[in-house]
Amino acid sequence: MAYKHSVLMGTAALAALLSMPVLADAKADQARAEEIVSGRCFLCHGMEGESASPVFPRLAGQHAEYLARQLADFKSGKRKSDTMKPQSEELTPAEMKALGAFFANKKATPTNRPRDIEILAVGRYIFSQGNSFSGLPSCASCHGAKGLGTPLLPRLAGQHPRYIEDQLRQFNKRERTNDNAVMHTVASKLSELETHAVAEYIATLE
Ligand code: HEC
Numbered sequence: 001m002a003y004k005h006s007v008l009m010g011t012a013a014l015a016a017l018l019s020m021p022v023l024a025d026a027k028a029d030q031a032r033a034e035e036i037v038s039g040r041c042f043l044c045h046g047m048e049g050e051s052a053s054p055v056f057p058r059l060a061g062q063h064a065e066y067l068a069r070q071l072a073d074f075k076s077g078k079r080k081s082d083t084m085k086p087q088s089e090e091l092t093p094a095e096m097k098a099l100g101a102f103f104a105n106k107k108a109t110p111t112n113r114p115r116d117i118e119i120l121a122v123g124r125y126i127f128s129q130g131n132s133f134s135g136l137p138s139c140a141s142c143h144g145a146k147g148l149g150t151p152l153l154p155r156l157a158g159q160h161p162r163y164i165e166d167q168l169r170q171f172n173k174r175e176r177t178n179d180n181a182v183m184h185t186v187a188s189k190l191s192e193l194e195t196h197a198v199a200e201y202i203a204t205l206e
């Protein structure tokens with residue numbers, strides 16, 4: 001009995017020892033991420049990734065891998081952005097990963113403001129059904145029924161409509177330069193009304 005007890009204790013202590021450096025590393029990474037965010041990112045994206053201004057994308061609840069990849073693409077110039085290029089220039093891959101985790105762990109809180117319900121109905125249709133007349137696939141087929149995305153595909157739910165519209169126009173004109181093959185095809189099939197309506201609908205998803 002006493003022997004069994006000490007073996008169990010030993011295993012637990014060993015497990016704790018083994019996991020400690022990992023936990024300490026993750027903690028140090030998050031402290032570093034917080035330092036970077038409070039140094040500059042917060043100015044546009046907010047400390048909680050909530051981006052109070054509709055011009056700046058919300059980062060709260062976005063997938064960590066997607067965020068880290070965007071930062072790498074801004075840095076390399078693969079995703080062209082005059083604003084984000086200087087912001088990402090000095091980030092190391094480890095810092096990009098830590099920043100991704102930092103914002104992914106924040107709670108996404110969509111802004112609730114009155115929206116035109118007729119427009120929302122069009123947006124919901126486009127989002128969940130696409131448009132078979134123009135060959136537009138539904139957004140839900142890739143981004144998920146509620147726009148939550150996957151580690152490889154961005155979350156859209158609750159994003160500022162202005163940013164969504166802006167990105168759709170950029171994809172259409174190939175001004176968004178990273179991974180635009182898929183989204184260019186999608187965006188090129190959207191009418192102005194559909195672009196606006198789907199962005200308004202996305203803002204209401206949580
Ligand atoms: C001066 C304002 C500003 C600052 C400061 C800033 N950003 Fe940005 N960020 C933007 C804008 C604008 C975009 C949209 C990119 C575009 O289309 O040019 C963006 C886009 C992003 C994206 C892509 C989001 C998506 O959904 O694809 C990430 C990730 C990001 N920023 C992270 C950061 C991090 C991390 C920092 C701090 C190191 C930071 N930003 C600092 C303005 C800013």
Ligand code: HEC
Pocket residue numbers: 057126127137138139140141142143152153154155156163164167168178179180182183186190198
């Ligand atoms: C066939 C799959 C597919 C479909 C369908 C699709 N998307 Fe996408 N979407 C993607 C991929 C992949 C990306 C990531 C691009 C990247 O990494 O640069 C993306 C990125 C985006 C972004 C950029 C998000 C950000 O944070 O910057 C927006 C906005 C977007 N999609 C909106 C839509 C809308 C609206 C629809 C429906 C009209 C739609 N997508 C349909 C695959 C798809």
